[in-house]
Amino acid sequence: MERDNRTPDIEEIDILAIGLLLTAPMMSEYEMRCIVCKLKKIARKKKMANYKSVNEILDDWASRAYQLTMKY
Numbered sequence: 001m002e003r004d005n006r007t008p009d010i011e012e013i014d015i016l017a018i019g020l021l022l023t024a025p026m027m028s029e030y031e032m033r034c035i036v037c038k039l040k041k042i043a044r045k046k047k048m049a050n051y052k053s054v055n056e057i058l059d060d061w062a063s064r065a066y067q068l069t070m071k072y
Helices: 012-022 029-050 054-071
Strands: none
């Protein structure tokens, strides 16, 4: 799979998480709770790589999602 030059240092797992966050405004409260649980599980797996905490990963994903919404 080729990497997009516009999105440096973004792995597939990051793209999935950011995509879930971008659809959040259209979710019900129940759906949002389920998505947050899924994101935390994904973040725990990624935590082993190069981040200090799950919250740091979630913050990074939220920041990237916010930047994308402001860009388009």
